[in-house]
Amino acid sequence: MFDPKKLELIAKQIHESMPQPVKDLGTDVDQKVRQVIQAQLNKLDVISREEFEVQTQVLLRTRQKLNAMEQKMAELEEKLSDK
Known part of the structure; x- marks a missing residue:
């Protein structure tokens, strides 16, 4: 889930900031x-x-499908209103 390299870097920074007896x-x-x-x-x-x-x-795919459906719906509504 998280980048192991970043986690390693954070752990190293914390470790380096510790007093020497703790590092030991x-x-x-x-x-x-x-x-x-x-x-x-x-x-x-x-x-x-x-x-x-x-x-x-x-x-993005869902948005594209929605746009296509909206366009189709508008065309159908236009055809119905022409009758």
């Missing part, structure tokens, strides 16, 4: 930081870029 705890701290960040990000109401792009395409 090693990979456990890195792993916990990543888990906390991922958990918080998962709570947000967001979607992946890929899902956004797919939904954008679906919306």
